[in-house]
Amino acid sequence: DSSYMLDEKTGYIKINRFAATTHQEFMEASKELKSQGMERLILDLRGNPGGYLGQAIAIAEEFFPRGTSL
Numbered sequence: 001d002s003s004y005m006l007d008e009k010t011g012y013i014k015i016n017r018f019a020a021t022t023h024q025e026f027m028e029a030s031k032e033l034k035s036q037g038m039e040r041l042i043l044d045l046r047g048n049p050g051g052y053l054g055q056a057i058a059i060a061e062e063f064f065p066r067g068t069s070l
Helices: 022-035 053-063
Strands: 002-005 010-014 040-044
Touching: 002 022, 010 022, 022 053
Parallel strands: 010 040
Antiparallel strands: 002 010
């Protein structure tokens, strides 16, 4: 996985798989990018074969709180 700023406002996070620590790693990367001025995020899931469903749900809930109708 990787994370960096694409420009002064756009952060990029690549998630290659949903492992046991993926949500925590996502939160740490997000916090770091926000400290660098991130206002918008590209979350790249291309090529991600899946993994721990709970980790994927936890990340989704960062964008759509539990109970949000989609």
